[in-house]
Amino acid sequence: MFKIVDHEQFADNLFLFKIEAPRLAKKAKAGQFVILRAFENGERIPLTIADYDREKGTIDIIFQTVGKTTKKLGLLKTGDEILDLVGPLGEPTEIENFGTSVVVGGGVGIAPIYPIARSLKEAGNKVISIIGARTKDIVFWVDKLKAVSDEVLIATDDGSLGTKGFVTDLLRGKMDSEQIDRVWAIGPMIMMRAVAEVTRPEKIKTIVSLNPIMVDGTGMCGACRVLVGDETKFACVDGPEFDAHLVDFNLAMRRACYYKEEEQTAQTSGCNNNGGGCQCQ
């Protein structure tokens, strides 16, 4: 069992848990994720390690409630326990002093870019963080990002915070005004693909973190197959970060939708978890 030692709600559908997991915290690196199974009849879902504190022995996860499991997860509070938590999974982000690095985070993707920005900064990069969201209420961790970035730029779809528009607009602006050596982009698949298209003509190496459907997270099932440069990779062990210019995004998007019907059923059918006492609906 893994205890939630602190929780925070950023918005209606956006939560942070600080979870006690000392062994995991000791090993976690930027770019890695956990898989958790929070309930007895529950599924295993992957979430990025958004932060870790090796001394206190905790990790942070930030999640958006999009379906049955994340909605139920959102009902947990400080003091509650997560049944199973495994990690750190995946390959850590490749960190070096690349020169000027831009990290782009969209929506809940703001969470995973934070540890990457921090590690890049520690490695001597000039770090520019570009974050975007639909509206200002769901933008989080701006201060944390400022502390590890040379510059933080914000875009919202409705203009309620920062520039009105998309993260790609801000990225393009930066590319026009200075030399950029490497880009990370994490967020919805459409955003990652858009970033890849912005940097492709300039041949700026761009890394995205793919989030295919996973089960075990150890290379055992192959559910997380993605196509990268015509090679099939298992995102949980070969990734989740890949060269954006080689990723087949269309395939990735189609595979992510495979269980759409069942995901609906899961949400509308009676929930037997917690002996029927669960309030996930």
Next chain:
Amino acid sequence: MSIKAPRNPMPSQDAIERKTNFKEVALGYDKETAINEAKRCLQCKKPMCMQGCPVEVDIPDFIGAIAEENFEQAAKIIKNKNNLPAVCGRVCPQESQCEQKCILGIKGEPVAIGRLERFIADWEAAEEGKETIQTSCNNKKVAVIGAGPSGLTCAGDLAKLGYDVTVFEALHTPGGVLMYGIPEFRLPKTVVKREIDYIRDLGVKIETNSVMGKIGTVDELMNEEGFSAVYIATGAGLPHFMNIPGENLNGVYSANEFLTRTNLMAAYNFPNFDTPIKVGEKVAVIGAGNVAMDSARTALRLGAKESIIVYRRSKNEIPARLEELEHAEEEGVQLFLLTSPISINGDENGQVKSMTCLKYELGEPDSSGRCRPIAIEGSEFEMEIDTVIMAIGQGPNPLVANSTPGLDLTKRGNIIADEETGLTSKDGVFAGGDIVTGAATVILAMGAGKKAARAIHDYLENK
């Protein structure tokens, strides 16, 4: 009882009935049948059967105890050597292990050793107030990586010898393939859990959710955490694909994923359990080993109207156990022999709709002794299907090996270990089971665990 007495058949669920449920197919002997079967044993002075048992069960002794209706004694005799008897009694390929060597098999049918072993294990489990197990502790720590049958056997034996054993397991449930691969209808998960509880009762600690190579390394276990020896038993968990076009379409599963969703995550009970699975109406399973049979039979139980084994060779070469093949056919699994897909084709939504297959004929035997399949030119044909399950084999998972310098591997990535001791190229590190041999059997993996436990004991005694 005369030698001619026929072997007692295994009562089983009717084929029509059982293909709609996940309940166990083979129902087990009752008391009378067990005693009758036990009486067929000749109590040989030099029991050949024992040469066929990798975990060295004292076969005539326990069978003799059954014949005398002393079930408690029989249980003791088995457990002395075998930590997982209810599992072995169900999934050991007895026809090529103990029963193959049984003297009665020369002229007639061998004693049903496996069924008797299962009977005793189940009898014991049903008895109230099991004995408490006394193991002393010598305060020497041994780590086992992987809680499959090999790791659990090694851990159990080491605990019996007094070691302080911790098993590190990647998944949230111990058991390895016994939990995630072999279906409920052949090996009920309550049976596996029961035997794992026994291992725990022996004093073994099992740390689930621990992917070694990620949360820790072999070197850290030995240098920082005080483990004097490590046994690596991580299995052959890496699924192979064919590398043909269309393999990443929606509707293409590895057998591992298909079975893991169904068994470990109980997707057959969706939405009471949260993990979904899709099976469609017409399922093609590529391959014809035990894993393929399990997948094809599972597909039927999940509601597929047709479940088809697609295999490159002919029926004679089918690698699955005969019993599994028979069970599958009884349930309505179809065989498409001398056939193999060259591409999988999808619709506009990226969902599988058909496979393009080639017909094959058999040529000369290859190095494995099986006839090599040769594609017949121009024999392409289209097979309409909605789900494809790849069951063409598994390789070793590299996570532990990659994080352990000094560990010699074969070209395929299996760990090289001494056959008798399990010792690897690295001091104090032993390995066994599927990670060493490639995908094999439960009992061979257990045999390796047993030998390694003995070798680790020797190693630590002389250190």
